[in-house]
Amino acid sequence: MEHIKTDILVIGAGSGGLSVAAGAVQMGASVVLLEEHKMGGDCLNYGCVPSKALIASGKVAHGMTQARAYGIADVTPQVDYAAAKDHVQGVIDQIAPVDSQERFEALGVRVIRARGRFVSETEVEAGEYLITARRVVIATGSSPLIPPIPGLDRVPHLTNETLWSLRERPGHLLIIGGGPIGMEMAQAHRRLGSKVTVIEGLRALGKDDPELAGIVLDRLRGEGIEIAEHALAREVRGTEGAIEVEVEGGAVFRGTHLLVAVGRRANTGSLDLEKAGIKTGRGGIEVDASLKTTNRNVYAIGDVAGGLQFTHVAGYHAGIVIRSALFGLPARASTGHIPWATFTDPELAQVGLTEEQAKKQHGLAVEVVRFHYNHNDRAIAERRTTGLIKVMVLRGRPVGVSIVGHQAGELINLWALVLANKLKMKHVANMVSPYPTIGEVNKRAAGAYFSPRLFESIAVKRIVGFVQRWLP
Known part of the structure; x- marks a missing residue:
């Protein structure tokens, strides 16, 4: 058995694991990456990528049946389901080189295609290799949960x-x-x-x-x-x-x-975590705010660490680990600024608190600002007027945003930036959006927050009246 010593050992080549491996090796650390199955993990092969590709096929087919509203005859699409799946595979194949073993080996990562299991607090066995690492990152993701339904x-x-x-x-x-x-x-x-x-x-x-x-x-x-x-x-x-x-x-x-x-279940069963002194809970591996497990030299990120199970969360976790493990700097993961989106039509997106959560947490101090898509000119032009945005505001600062409608998953990006940087509604109101765009929905929501303060304020009207009477 070959004995390997490395700075960083990453178990799992999904989104989070690949991000840690790429970042660490390019910053000068020695990195070993273990992956038993497919490079790219669930997101590339079974989750985000193929699902969005199939949704795109469905969207094209549906559009053919809804063309009359645009002055074009409706058509009944001839769907070739197998060809749609070929489209899905083609999308995966186009993205796969970015996550490939060849690319990561070219970066300097040693990739071992074998299952890893702990044999001690500092050692992991994978096939014919015994690996000792200063830091281990568990990024094994999750699998579909099969409920115990009889039959x-x-x-x-x-x-x-x-x-x-x-x-x-x-x-x-x-x-x-x-x-x-x-x-x-x-x-x-x-x-x-x-x-x-x-x-x-x-x-x-x-x-x-x-x-x-x-x-x-x-x-x-x-x-x-x-x-x-x-x-x-x-x-x-x-x-x-x-x-x-x-x-x-x-x-x-x-x-x-x-x-x-x-739902999903964390992939922990084959890791022999008890041999490394790593505890698990109901949702997965127990971690603290810095994503460290009960073994202080081992981190867990992404789905396997429980919490929000999204690809972008795994990528965010990777940044926390790189800051901590490579630079020895304090780094803590939080969830208040993490957005998510459901890619139905219309799309559904959320960041921060929902209306119910905000009112429960902050009571009457929360204002809920609403703006409907049917007042957006681009949405009207494209017959996409179903939807609205709700912004939960606490003393001028957004604490949550909910959006349903066309491109909600794109619109939520701005609000994720706002919440992550603790910006206020005035910063969104100061933004200039190109006309006509769906993105104006965000600015108009900020405008809806300030409009009553400007147009219904007696003090503002008195000031304007004074200026108009007395200033040249």
């Missing part, structure tokens, strides 16, 4: 990992789980010609603002998607092509295919 283990079902190998369009896709993955895939498949039923035990899109989530759900239902909320699955039965899901209360939903999208 599910005997019925063929898909997850976000196996969905992409399906080449034949589902006739009727049943989806257990009404979170972002479930709703995105529901709309994409409906637009590509499948019947779709979503079965959610609580409230669909339950982590988002209920008012804004309701706008998305209304659109999805309008497109023909059946969404059963407060329908807890209690049994799954059937065979390939004829699957039944029975829920509490006795209702039965029937379809040809089943997608399970109820």
Whole structure:
């Protein structure tokens, strides 16, 4: 067995692990990277990238059926589901070189394609190698959670990992789980010609603002998607092509295919963490604010550390670790400025506190500013007027923003910047947006905050009156 000594050992070549490896090696550290499966991890191969590519296919197909509003005849699209999956694979293939073993080896990272497991507090075994590292970063991500529904283990079902190998369009896709993955895939498949039923035990899109989530759900239902909320699955039965899901209360939903999208579980099972003195909790590996585990020389980042499970969070965590492990500087991760988006149509995006959370935390001191898309000229020109933005403001400073509508995932970027840097509404109001753009929605929201203060203020009117009477 070859013994390797290194400054940084990264376990997992997903988004977070690759970011740590690339940053550390380019700053002069020696780096070993372990990856048992595919480079790029879940995001590139099974998650963010393929899902957005399939959503794009669905969007094109749907646009063909909605052309009349623009003076063009509606067309019934001829969907080739297998070709759409080829498009998905083509997108993955185009991005893959950035995450490839060859690229990272060219940077100077030693890449070992083997599973890593701890054999002591400072040593990790991977295949024929024993690796001793000054710092270890666990970035093994998460996998689809398979709930203990009776019968599910005997019925063929898909997850976000196996969905992409399906080449034949589902006739009727049943989806257990009404979170972002479930709703995105529901709309994409409906637009590509499948019947779709979503079965959610609580409230669909339950982590988002209920008012804004309701706008998305209304659109999805309008497109023909059946969404059963407060329908807890209690049994799954059937065979390939004829699957039944029975829920509490006795209702039965029937379809040809089943997608399970109820959440994620941290990938920790094969790491032998106890040998390194690393504790785990319900959500994953226990970490402190600096992302250190109970073994002070080991960090955990991204999904495996619990908390918000987004690719951009893993990238953010990577920056925290680089600051701490490479430079010895204090660095603490926080979540208050982390945005997220659900890429349905319309999109749904959030950063900071929702209206409910802000009022619960700050009471009557919070102002809620609203601006609707139907007052945005670009949205009107493109027939994209469904949506609104809500900004929760505490003494002039935004503490949360919720957006539903066209390009909500793009619009939330500005507010993520505002919250991360503790800027105020005046800074957004001072911005000049090009006309006509959807981005004006953000500036108009800031304007809606200041308008009552300017146009309804008696003091302002008195000052203006004085100036007009007495100044030349």
